[in-house]
Amino acid sequence: MAIISEKDLQPIYDVIVVGSGAGGGQSAYTLTMNGVKVLMLEAGRNYDPVTETPMFQIPSQMPLRGMGTREKPFGFTDATVDGGWEVPNEPYTQASADPKTHFKWWRPRMLGGRTNHWGRISLRNGPYDFKPYSRDGLGFDWPISYEDVAPYYDKVEMLVGVYGSNEGLENTPDSPNGTLLPPPKARAGELFVKKHIAKHGLPVIPIHRAVLSTRQDHVNFPARLHPNNPKAQKIIAKAMQERAACFWATDCGRGCSIKANYQSTTVHLPPALATGNLDILCNAHAREVTVGADGKATGIIYIDKVTGQERAVKAKAVILAASSGETARIMLNSKSNRFPNGIANGSGLVGKYIMDTVGGRLGGTVPAFENLPVHNEEGAGTHVYIPWWLYKEASKLGFARGYHIEFGTGRRMPGMGTGGASPGYGKSYKEEVRQKYGSGIGFSGRGEMIPNENSFCELDPTTKDKWGIPVLRFHWKWSDHELKQAEHMEQTFHMIIETIGGKPGKMSKTKEEAIEAPGSIIHEVGGAIMGADKAKSVTNQWNQCWEVPNLLLNDGSAFCSNADKNPTLTIMALAWRASDHLVEEMRKGNL
Template identity: 40%
Template sequence: RQPVQSLCYQCDEYTNHLFVDDTEHPYTTPADRPFTWIRGRHVGGRSIMWARQTYRLSDYDMKAASRDGFGIDWPIDYATLAPYYDIAERFIGISGQTEGLPQLPDGQFLPPMALTCGEEILKKALHDSFGRTLTIGRCAILTDDLNGRPKCHYCGPCSRGCRTGSYYSSVSSSLPAAEATGRLTLIPNAVVSHVEVDDAGKCRSVYYIDRVTRTHQEVYGKAVVLCASTLESTRIMLNSTSSRYPTGIANSSGVLGHYLMDHVMGGGASGILPVLKGVPDTRGNRPNGVYIPRFRNLEERHPDFLRGYGYQGSANLVKWGHAINIPGFGAEFKQQVRNTRPWSISIGGFGEHLPRYENFCELDKIHVDAWGIPVLHISAAYGDNEKAMINDMADAAEEMLRAAGAEDIEVEREVSAPGLAIHEVGTARMGADPKTSVLNSYEQAHDVSNLFVMDGSGYPSSACQNPTITFMALATRACEYLVEELRASRI
């Protein structure tokens, strides 16, 4: 019942209850344009299953269109968003190392986790041979106690949940903080169908179906904030039709559902570090990897593609499979196994997916989900730019591992299907012009002043960094604005 969800690296026999039943939550795609939509419908959502990597964007990302002429700029710059990154990072807790890179701005970091000896070798090789940076992953896992949450004790595996709340999820952090205000009403099992509007075209209520009882319910408010994830929020908007909004609420521009993006993956390399054979790993069960920030199309233009990519990876002792070829038994055998245990090293890239109108989602005209709500038809593909990027990603990965002394290198250059990065963004993009965008810089709908969309839907371009901390920074700024507007009775 989970043919799509099981494609996620986090979905296994211990965690599959956190992922949707694909038979209850279908969607459709063209046969030649597959999209992998990974979802979790429960309190906490995908914040329970995410990989917790948190990297700021910069003006290389937000103003990319001004640099290379493709797409539109974000209607906000880094200097404006930086204070809200600060707020979000201090609240959720990010461990990391400052590096002073303009393309990867530093943040409010807890102490960094340590690199392994293999990662130290790669770091030195990148610096000495290429002038590139390797840093420990900037990760939403505590290395110091924070707001009643204890620091991580490296028990793992994180994908099965964190009893101590040491990694950020809304269940361990945001929801308890909201509950403590005394003003939170949480309604679980609410399958939202659409937003209702009043005669003036403003949001009046949200309509939902109880997942268990199948009863239809309606909740009212002065403002509506959609934060159901990129595609689900857009699905709700497309399904919110009326005489005023015949093609979906806030869609006078006609771009709602369009410019869908995900990070392109599939370029990377792995190998063995012979110099470390038999060296023990003193790192422990570290719940994090390393990051190599973008180095393409910063000051010099690459001849084959626009924008850039970064790598995530690690260097670790391999499992014990090599022992099958070692004769003997007892203490001497065990010591020989330890002395010959190899170290592996691998890096894989995440690249920017250019925003294109022809990558889109729309309501399927035939199929509905288990609650009778029209499902999405998703049509997306990577273009020549992403394919050229993957080739460069693979070549550069091999080059860097060789510089580190790796052997038995295997190179990967197969382009993944869109969706597998689970970084889907776009479809209700922000912009300065209401004729070509859905939201303004406060994630407020141009057409409907009391409708906000505070997830990845508003991204005008995908950048190459994991998006969640930017979702949070944008939402923090948007909430501040929403409160001001409500207090001034402008909403």
């Protein structure tokens, strides 16, 4: 089994997995390691980071010096080789003309999906994050607790390789000893911030990122990952040895040809393929889940994007991990006599409660950083961060929930615009650039959004994509909690920059201006939330649809809250947990 073409499809598989990113990759990995025969459908093209990643190219070697364009908003070398905010022939619509209600939908069309370009920030949700309703009466509690997920966080961290440290801070879980890889040293500017803001009670600690700071323990990890499964241990031990440690250069967002960072394409899929149990079909855009007379899922109808033809494939169970929006769209388009409003949508909640992360930012310049003695500050993206530090002050803030702070400093690779445009030439200009290069600092807040009734997607009644499939129409409204949080972020960043003697950039005039546009942080989750009550949720705690137990939602769609912690690690942990449970249920004959 391998990356196949249509003619090689088997008549029936044990499981079809739709999507190849964090949720799909993890599901396929867990299932195939347990001997389950899997077909993975990917709507985009095949992609191999080992051969396709532009590692050391500098902007002068790139079209437009690497700058962002409409087609490549994250710059020419971004790993997203196809797809983005806009996908040709695949529109989506907004319910209102008011730009404030518009949701920007990021859709990579490539093997590995968003895992190819993401920031690799891998923070565990804490105990509070699974029970937010119990703490403040807003949103929903998860039907599971931190303790249910912790063993899977451990496994995912060992499998993908995460650097970081244990700091014992509130709602910021530690990992078992030996699970995390050592964090890289903090940069000069990061240490400077740490020293000066300690008096305000803001901790600066190593961040957790899915990057190999050292090679993985291929001797001990395999048995911890796959107890009593010698074949799986052998395969993953070999795969771990094929990954190199980070060499502290080149932007992770381009992808990684030495497999030092986590991408589904370099970490999940190669060992899954090595089991011989995985077929991957690219350019196969899932349209709907098919249903049998007994109400169970029987397979997928997809569009072969190369020929435009419609095909059906069959399986005993189906996992949707197409990204939460696309998963909701497939479900809503899966209409039958039994499910006239879309498969497993008896609750009417498919498409409801979509969330993104609350984003805010502010930059500045810091005179203390000028003329810093020359040294290599490149490293591996983010090294440190500030976790949410005001749990005890929650009642005084005027908004619920919190945010963490990511920030960047240092003498990093110059790009277009470095040096500005004025005065623009001559000796004094060049001297000023030398003095000020590396003196910038940038802060980004990443905060929790509370699910609300006004943020949802549905099928557009008229608009269809190139293949005649109804598209999503988005509705969005921030609550005052998110707006006030974004305002608080900006004020905090301003305070930090002033505390370190810097000159902050311009503040927003309103809190509506302070918050980043909906969808722009690309932490889209929700749309088919899990819960303990089948009338009020789409899936149970095992990501199984209440009404169709052999249909699982293993991406972010089942999230019923969106903690400030970046969602990818939790998507993987839940996908592993759900896939383990699926294997067990299949063995027992319960599906």
